[in-house]
Amino acid sequence: MGDIVCSKCGIRLEWVNEWGRYIHKNGGAIMQFCTDCKREFTKERPVRACPYCGSLSVVDNHIAMPRYER
């Protein structure tokens, strides 16, 4: 079985039994996006402020979505 990656952003995903869902490697289920510095980031828990520029213009981008190879 190959690596499972997110179909939206291509980052490796890890399965978390405890939550019954996939998370982005070294991050969380939700990929967030800063509309000020245009950077994507994922944290274990969603954050209100951008970790790069501190802006509060943070929106949820997508939830980890596994892409299965055929």
Ligand SMILES: [Zn+2]
């Ligand atoms: Zn993703």
Ligand SMILES: [Zn+2]
């Ligand atoms: Zn930012």
